[in-house]
Amino acid sequence: MLSKFRLFSILLLTCLGADAMAQEGVNSPSKNTSATDKYRVCWNADPTTKATIAWNQQSGKPGKVYFDTKDHGRDVKKYAESQKIDRVQKYDGMKNCFIRLSGLKPDTPYYFCIEDETGISRRLSFHTAPVEPKPFTFIAGGDSRNFKDVRIAANMTCEKLRPLFIAFTGDMINKDEAPEWVEWLDDWQQVISKDGHVIPIVAHRGNHERRPETIHHHFDTPMDAFFAFSIGGELFRYYTLNSEIPATGAQEAWLDRDLAAYSKKTTHLVAGYHKPMRPHVSAKKEGDNPMAWADNFYKYGVDLSIESDSHVMKRTHPLKPDADGVEGFSTSLNDPKATVYIGEGCWGAPLRAADDGKPWTLDTESFNGIDWIQVSKDDIQVKTIKITNTARIEPARTLSSFEDPKGITLWEAKGGTVLTIPADR
Ligand SMILES: [Fe+2]
Numbered sequence: 001m002l003s004k005f006r007l008f009s010i011l012l013l014t015c016l017g018a019d020a021m022a023q024e025g026v027n028s029p030s031k032n033t034s035a036t037d038k039y040r041v042c043w044n045a046d047p048t049t050k051a052t053i054a055w056n057q058q059s060g061k062p063g064k065v066y067f068d069t070k071d072h073g074r075d076v077k078k079y080a081e082s083q084k085i086d087r088v089q090k091y092d093g094m095k096n097c098f099i100r101l102s103g104l105k106p107d108t109p110y111y112f113c114i115e116d117e118t119g120i121s122r123r124l125s126f127h128t129a130p131v132e133p134k135p136f137t138f139i140a141g142g143d144s145r146n147f148k149d150v151r152i153a154a155n156m157t158c159e160k161l162r163p164l165f166i167a168f169t170g171d172m173i174n175k176d177e178a179p180e181w182v183e184w185l186d187d188w189q190q191v192i193s194k195d196g197h198v199i200p201i202v203a204h205r206g207n208h209e210r211r212p213e214t215i216h217h218h219f220d221t222p223m224d225a226f227f228a229f230s231i232g233g234e235l236f237r238y239y240t241l242n243s244e245i246p247a248t249g250a251q252e253a254w255l256d257r258d259l260a261a262y263s264k265k266t267t268h269l270v271a272g273y274h275k276p277m278r279p280h281v282s283a284k285k286e287g288d289n290p291m292a293w294a295d296n297f298y299k300y301g302v303d304l305s306i307e308s309d310s311h312v313m314k315r316t317h318p319l320k321p322d323a324d325g326v327e328g329f330s331t332s333l334n335d336p337k338a339t340v341y342i343g344e345g346c347w348g349a350p351l352r353a354a355d356d357g358k359p360w361t362l363d364t365e366s367f368n369g370i371d372w373i374q375v376s377k378d379d380i381q382v383k384t385i386k387i388t389n390t391a392r393i394e395p396a397r398t399l400s401s402f403e404d405p406k407g408i409t410l411w412e413a414k415g416g417t418v419l420t421i422p423a424d425r
Pocket of ligand 1: 171206207208274308309310
């Protein structure tokens with residue numbers, strides 16, 4: 001016969017078990033009863049107050065987003081705000097749904113779920129950018145087009161480092177066709193942490209995004225995929241440029257206008273685009289189209305430029321355009337107008353030999369890697385992560401931490417592991 005104590009213990013354990021099961025069940029934040037998948041948060045405009053939530057609607061009508069600065073799990077009734085669909089785009093066999101949130105609070109976590117005819121999605125979250133000039137991190141890289149294992153490992157590395165956003169500088173896929181995009185968007189789910197935190201993507205167009213509308217249709221960027229935004233008030237302005245359309249003409253005119261308006265008051269100016277001006281791979285043609293921006297960069301003092309496409313990693317000295325220099329550039333140390341160039345696209349594309357270094361190259365090497373960048377009042381710091389032993393990297397506990405987690409492997413580049421670009425005086 002069971003003693004009273006044992007009977008009580010069994011009852012207690014049964015109740016606790018049922019509770020745990022309930023937690024894992026209906027209220028589990030990771031459960032998805034909706035017909036939605038392939039989630040992403042896209043930054044295409046002022047990320048201190050705006051964000052676009054995107055997903056694929058597998059069936060039925062597009063869902064509605066419930067959101068709040070407080071976490072209510074999957075209990076949509078408790079969310080303070082909701083918003084209906086802004087844009088539906090059938091493309092590549094998917095039904096891409098976009099909800100453009102605006103009027104958000106800066107530097108604030110937002111929790112959200114999507115409710116559709118079938119049910120409720122997992123509970124996800126993202127963090128808006130600050131308007132205060134506080135330090136933050138972002139990850140930059142591109143060219144994920146061929147090797148799924150490297151692509152996933154790089155995505156998982158991002159998830160572990162919890163940067164404020166990812167600047168993805170093009171060539172997500174190889175053939176710009178449906179099966180590759182379906183797979184790529186599934187792999188992108190690896191940037192979402194177990195607790196549902198989604199790292200926003202700033203999507204750039206590469207030459208493998210052969211259809212001019214691809215980036216617009218998968219990430220809701222402007223059609224021409226060039227735009228700019230600021231973070232931290234006057235701390236930082238980021239230029240998403242499109243090297244696959246003429247760099248001159250409308251794009252250059254816009255760039256010149258925007259830099260004229262922001263360069264004097266902004267501490268750090270950073271640009272990202274796909275094709276490098278001067279590739280560090282000999283088989284690659286010189287990037288005479290993006291080279292058209294070099295004079296604007298120097299005129300307005302763009303501090304850092306992020307390139308992709310060649311499938312090697314590189315860092316340059318601070319450079320200025322120079323007709324008498326090598327390939328149109330020369331080193332210009334302690335020059336507040338000079339630009340440091342990094343890149344060039346190793347997120348899973350076939351690596352190439354780094355066989356085209358210049359006198360103004362700081363270092364170049366061939367390995368799978370992404371750039372991890374911290375922006376603060378004093379400087380921009382760049383660490384380059386080698387995509388290896390991802391499982392061993394200890395996840396960061398806080399957003400925008402720049403401490404090296406256990407298990408990370410950094411590129412010991414010439415000039416030092418950390419590349420520092422001081423703020424202009
Ligand atoms: Fe490319």
